[in-house]
Amino acid sequence: MDFFNAIGDAITSAASELGEKTKEMTDSAKLQFEMKAKEDLKKEAFIEIGRKFYEGNKDAIPEDMVDLFNKVDEADARINAIKEELSNIKGETVCPKCEARVAVGATFCPKCGTKLDDIYEEEQ
Numbered sequence: 001m002d003f004f005n006a007i008g009d010a011i012t013s014a015a016s017e018l019g020e021k022t023k024e025m026t027d028s029a030k031l032q033f034e035m036k037a038k039e040d041l042k043k044e045a046f047i048e049i050g051r052k053f054y055e056g057n058k059d060a061i062p063e064d065m066v067d068l069f070n071k072v073d074e075a076d077a078r079i080n081a082i083k084e085e086l087s088n089i090k091g092e093t094v095c096p097k098c099e100a101r102v103a104v105g106a107t108f109c110p111k112c113g114t115k116l117d118d119i120y121e122e123e124q
């Protein structure tokens with residue numbers, strides 16, 4: 001009888017420990033999840049602050065920020081060059097008035113309606 005009681009107690013104690021461990025793990029996972037969400041939120045806010053700061057200081061770049069501003073400008077220049085290259089690959093060009101992507105040879109811009117014929121003839 002004592003033997004079975006002892007086993008019973010051991011099982012109860014093990015189950016209770018396991019329950020506590022599981023609860024600890026769940027609590028810690030919840031906290032980590034919440035922390036990650038807050039970190040993401042913070043990162044987004046910093047990006048937004050950076051974007052606003054960049055927009056507001058383009059014309060008078062603080063001395064200690066010149067390198068960072070240049071990085072943005074260089075990336076922008078390259079992004080625009082890549083967009084242009086992709087347009088050429090896809091057989092598109094850019095409307096000179098509204099900058100919409102337009103199929104090469106189109107007569108009018110589908111977005112703003114600008115007549116495009118003359119512009120292409122001048123380019124060729």
Ligand SMILES: [Zn+2]
Binds near residue numbers: 096
């Ligand atoms: Zn257009």
